[in-house]
Amino acid sequence: MRRSFILPWGIALLMLACGSASGTGEDRMAVKGSPGKAVFNMNCTLCHGRDGKAGLNGAKDLTVSTLTAEEMMAIVKNGKGAMAPYKQVLSAKEIEAVVAYIRTLGGAK
Template structure:
């Protein structure tokens, strides 16, 4: 009787392994707003801070920025002053996502 137990448990373990694998994938590649926030935390907080207000190295406070969405995309793509261009670092879709996050900081602040 007890010998049959591993055979019953095996498919269950495989199922569990697959389940956790899928959620790890989700955490690595979140979509939409979460993606923008993740990119912002990775590339932008160094100077702008998590809330966009840090202003290190002469960085602008993003919560009071009056730039339009297009101007922000251009600023991130081509850089300005101490801020480097991100056109070789982020894809246009990633720049869109990160700018969407910047604009959400602005509304909340």
């Protein structure tokens, strides 16, 4: 009796969780146009925040970074300080895309 009560709720919660994980309509459209944004939101927001400014866990504000794209790619590939290397996690293409995306966040001209 108890189990059959809990199960439908479990499924409803699961659907809710999936619904929010897929993001808002705005997110989905942006992801389509910018593969780097999807990579960023999945891998980088934990420390850098959605807007790149968060600086959590000692991370840098990406919007004021003065690094070149090459320097950024090297940091994303090899890591720096508390930031883990991503060369095993992301493909070269994804790293290029995510760096292109963070350069649109503000800082780099």
